[in-house]
Amino acid sequence: MTHRRAVALMVLVTLLWSVAGVVTRHLDAARSFEVTFWRSAFNALALVVALGWLRGPALWSGLVHGGRAVWISGVCWAVMYTAFMVALTLTSVANVLVTMALSPVLTALFSRLFLGHVLPLRSWLAIVVAGGGIAWMFGTQAGEGASLLGSLVAFAVPLAGAINLTVLQHAGADPTKTQDMLPAVLIGALLSACATLPLAWPFEASSHDLGLLALLGMVQLAVPCLLMVRLSRELPAPEIALLALLEVVFGVAWAWLGAGEQPSASVLLGGGLVLLALVANESLALRQTRQAGCALTAAQRGD
Template sequence: MSHRRAVLLMILVTLMWSTAGVVTRHLEAARSFEVTFWRSAFNALSLIALLRWLRGPGLWAQLLAAPRLVWWSGLCWAAMFTAFMVAITLASVATVLVTMALGPLLTALFSRLFLHHKLPGRTWAAIALATLGIAWMFGHEADAGGLKGVLVALLVPLAAATNWTLLQRVTHGAADPEKPAAGQDMLPAVLIGALLSAAITLPLAWPLQASAHDLGLLAFLGLVQLAIPCLLVVRLSRVLPAPEIALLGQLEVIFGVLWTWVGAGEAPSGAVLVGGAIVLAALAGNELLALRRR
């Protein structure tokens, strides 16, 4: 695959990821944990079908024989799936996406704290700047009553950073904190995460109230917004370096805000725009300097 084609496919991945907010805003009856349950359940069903097509009937045997790290990673995916959908029922989509943009910087920080990887000065500066942006948003969202959603959304980048740190521990070449397990096959862990998320949220979602209209939209999220992009990212990680994937992945923030602004009339607040601009500037500056150095 050429580099140009890989970049275009990665942009397509971010477009698919970014549809969660606007689709959720058009649900009729499903709310909170029920939204999480159906999205995770449809994601699991989609991954089972796709992985059986790719790997044959031995999927379940491979899953049961997976090392312990894969199951720990699955727990992280379950936390990410659950916290994201709950967060966008408590706060604006823009607020949740900006908070999630902390993921790559938290991964670098966790690598320093737990794996003793040396971080360049530009990464420390980016972490400080991003923290300033989130603090700015925190202060204004607390006044607007959206602090609970921000706190729940923070679980997503924290779980993601934990996930990548676990994988770095056993991945060849993991001494470079800017390449967090780029070649690791994460699909079994994603399937475990989807199954766990659905199982955990089912009791909290009962009694189920989703209409046929809602089930159609949530099936779209499970297949198009999660399962297919996961398959594509695994393939693209063989072509694109991890910093480039991280940088392109932040297009989800821009696309997601635009989707909900145009498709659901949810305009981001001034505080979210300012805080998001600071976070994205910190992340983009760090990744662009890394690419230039390479």
């Protein structure tokens, strides 16, 4: 897979992830832990079908004998699934997404500490600029009385995401060992559904709600999460986390257009900085790739 195709697929992943907030705002009766349960349950159902088709009977042995990395990743997925939806019930979509955008900083630190990855200067600069935009949005919203509890719950998402990406990169670092990490996505969905089931009872979701939650579980979670696991073999963890910031921009835009949650000027300014950092980083990466390709071609021709 080329770098350009991997980046394009990661953008698609963020686009699919970003619809959660606006869809949640159109639920009739389902709230809090019931929303989380149904989304995780439908996610698990879709993953059982998809992974059962891809892996066959080996899927279940992979769950049982997957090893420590698979289960750590599964727990991380469960935390992300659960904390994200609970946070959406406590504060605005923009505030949740802004808090989640701390992921690149955490991922870069974890990759440097635990994997020894050396980031190019352009990526560090992009992280600093994007982090500045996030800090501006967060500080202004906190000053306006945004829910700090919702932000604290949402913080579990980038923290678990950074750990998960580090584990995925570590599992794929040894080319002699092919560690199947796809079952971890299913483990996360099952753990999240089981943990929230007692808190979700009694159910109040309408048939309309169940349709929307099935859409979230299957399209907003199952498909992009499987894609992200695959892309962890193609892109460095910090770059994946940096590209994932597009979810902030997409998610705020969807909530504005589809649910009437108009973002403040601070959110628009901070989101603009995030988008600028991403475009600059990926443009420089593409330029360096082209220059390296031209140099290699010239060397092969003996120029």
